[in-house]
Amino acid sequence: MIFTTPLLSKAAPGWQHDLPGPNESPSTEPYPPALSNPPNHVDDVYLELARATLRMRGVGVLCAISVFAMTAFFTAFLIMIESSSPAPTSLLIIIIELSVIGFGIWLGAYMWRMDVAAPRDEPIRFNRANHKVYVYRFRHNGLRPFSRSAWNVRVEVYDWDDLRAEACSVYGPMGTGGLIETVTMAVVKPGTNQVIDRFHFAHGIRQGEMYWAMAxxxxxxxxxxxxxxxxxxxxxxxxxxxxxxxxxxxxxxQWPADIDLESRTAP
Incomplete structure (x- = not known):
C-alpha cells in the first residue's frame, strides 16, 4: 500500500507519497533489469546497496573549470580597465566588482568539491541479524567550500524499525525546468512520526521503490x-x-574498522 497523505510530522520537500513501513508488505516487486545497479553484496547477514547523492560525476569539474576561467578573465579585464582609466573608481563599483569575483571563486570551488570530494559510492548496509542500518554518508557545507571539517564522510547507524521512505519530486533549476524525482529516507523517533534525520536513498521514484522493496x-x-x-x-x-x-x-x-565488522556480522 502507498499512502497518499503524509504520515510523518513534517513531510520531505516535494513529498508525493509515503512508501510502506519497514515491517509492512512492499508496494512493488524488484525487477533486476530495471535497476541501475545490483547489490554490492548480499548474504544471510547483510545486504549492501549502492547509493549516491550525485547522479552524474564529471559535469561539476567541467563547470568549475569554466567558472574559474571566466572569473580569471573577468579579473584580468578589470585590472586592465582600472590601470588605463584616468579617473578613480568609486567605492561602490569596487565592492560590486569584488563581489562578482568572490562569487565566481565560491561557485567554482563548490562545484569542484561537490564532484571530487564525494566518495565513489555511498553504500547503505541492512543487517538482518541485528536489525540495524549503516549509512555511509557524505556531508558537505556550501557556505564553507574550502573547509576540511565541513566536508567529510560519516557512518550513521539507525534501527531498521525507525526508517520511513518517502517519494519526492521537485523542479530543479534547469534551463526550461526539470522534474527531479527521488526517494528520501526519514529516521523517526522510536514509536512516533517525529522526524529526527533524513538522507537521500535513491534517484528516481520507481527505482527507489524497488530498492526499498529489496530492503x-x-x-x-x-x-x-x-x-x-x-x-x-x-x-x-x-x-x-x-x-x-x-x-x-x-x-x-573505506568503512571504519569497527563499524565494518559490526555491520557485516551477527551479534
Whole structure:
C-alpha cells in the first residue's frame, strides 16, 4: 500500500507519497533489469546497496573549470580597465566588482568539491541479524567550500524499525525546468512520526521503490526472498575511471574498522 497523505510530522520537500513501513508488505516487486545497479553484496547477514547523492560525476569539474576561467578573465579585464582609466573608481563599483569575483571563486570551488570530494559510492548496509542500518554518508557545507571539517564522510547507524521512505519530486533549476524525482529516507523517533534525520536513498521514484522493496524483503524474509541479478556487483573502488576526472579524484569507500565488522556480522 502507498499512502497518499503524509504520515510523518513534517513531510520531505516535494513529498508525493509515503512508501510502506519497514515491517509492512512492499508496494512493488524488484525487477533486476530495471535497476541501475545490483547489490554490492548480499548474504544471510547483510545486504549492501549502492547509493549516491550525485547522479552524474564529471559535469561539476567541467563547470568549475569554466567558472574559474571566466572569473580569471573577468579579473584580468578589470585590472586592465582600472590601470588605463584616468579617473578613480568609486567605492561602490569596487565592492560590486569584488563581489562578482568572490562569487565566481565560491561557485567554482563548490562545484569542484561537490564532484571530487564525494566518495565513489555511498553504500547503505541492512543487517538482518541485528536489525540495524549503516549509512555511509557524505556531508558537505556550501557556505564553507574550502573547509576540511565541513566536508567529510560519516557512518550513521539507525534501527531498521525507525526508517520511513518517502517519494519526492521537485523542479530543479534547469534551463526550461526539470522534474527531479527521488526517494528520501526519514529516521523517526522510536514509536512516533517525529522526524529526527533524513538522507537521500535513491534517484528516481520507481527505482527507489524497488530498492526499498529489496530492503524490506531481505530484512523480513531473508536472502531467499531477493530476485536473481543477471549482472555481477560493481566494484566501485577499483573500476576504470581513466576518462572521468571526478571519479578518479574521488576518495574510495573505506568503512571504519569497527563499524565494518559490526555491520557485516551477527551479534
Amino acid at each position: 524490506q524483503l531481505f530484512m523480513q524474509q531473508g536472502l531467499q526472498a531477493l530476485p536473481t541479478f543477471p549482472r555481477p556487483p560493481r566494484d566501485w573502488n577499483n573500476e576504470d575511471v581513466r576518462f572521468n576526472l571526478a571519479r578518479r579524484l574521488a576518495p574510495k569507500v
